[in-house]
Amino acid sequence: MNLRTLLLRTARHGYDLWLFLARPVTPSVRILLVRDGVALLIHHSYASKWYFPGGSVDRGESLMEAAVREAWEEVGAVVHGEPRLLGIYLSNHGGRSDHVVVYVSEDFDLPGPPPETWEIEGCAWFSLTNLPPNMQSGCRKRVNEYLAGGGPFSGEW
Numbered sequence: 001m002n003l004r005t006l007l008l009r010t011a012r013h014g015y016d017l018w019l020f021l022a023r024p025v026t027p028s029v030r031i032l033l034v035r036d037g038v039a040l041l042i043h044h045s046y047a048s049k050w051y052f053p054g055g056s057v058d059r060g061e062s063l064m065e066a067a068v069r070e071a072w073e074e075v076g077a078v079v080h081g082e083p084r085l086l087g088i089y090l091s092n093h094g095g096r097s098d099h100v101v102v103y104v105s106e107d108f109d110l111p112g113p114p115p116e117t118w119e120i121e122g123c124a125w126f127s128l129t130n131l132p133p134n135m136q137s138g139c140r141k142r143v144n145e146y147l148a149g150g151g152p153f154s155g156e157w
Contacts, residue, residue: 005045008118012046025097029067030054030139032086032104032146033077038125039143040110041135042074045121049136052102053077053123067103075123076114080107086142087153100157102142 001009030052033040041050053074057066064082071077083103091098114123126132128143138157145153 004118008046025099027057027063027099027101028055029057029063029070030100030102030142031067031071031079031083032102032139032142033071033075033079033108034104034106034128034146035108037129038127039131040075040077040123041126041132041139042123043121045119047136049134050124050126050132050139051136052139052142054100054102063101064103067101071105071108073115073117074120075110076112077105077108077110079105080109081105085152086146087151087155089138089153089155089157091138091157093157098157100138104146 031054032052040053042053043050054067054070055074057063058069061069067083068079071079083105086102086104089100089102091100114120126135128147131140131143141157145151
């Protein structure tokens with residue numbers, strides 16, 4: 001592990017500690033980008049698992065706008081039309097009270113390489129039926145819901 005990754009992971013643990021102590025209720029979004037049976041996943045510099053693109057909601061921004069923005073910022077995806085709501089979930093890990101809203105888009109373009117950012121170490125395509133073993137468990141559950149059809153879903157992240 002290089003120094004940059006060590007510092008980012010330490011900062012993330014500090015943020016997690018602040019969340020545990022302050023106990024804010026926070027909304028966040030994720031977007032499942034699917035094309036031809038594969039999903040575009042990201043690997044954060046401060047975490048060891050694969051995720052859907054996503055993050056926090058800015059003040060004055062709708063949940064859908066946040067998901068579309070995160071798709072652009074993290075992988076350079078231009079989402080066309082409105083992404084479909086897959087579900088709303090509660091994540092109570094580590095003292096957090098995080099409400100995660102997940103959208104799905106099958107209509108997007110990747111006009112160029114992803115933007116350079118300190119937060120994202122990489123992105124890659126994975127088959128929906130052969131996901132990486134180190135994929136974040138909540139994201140893995142959402143893929144299974146997507147494959148089952150229906151929704152929107154709710155429950156625990």
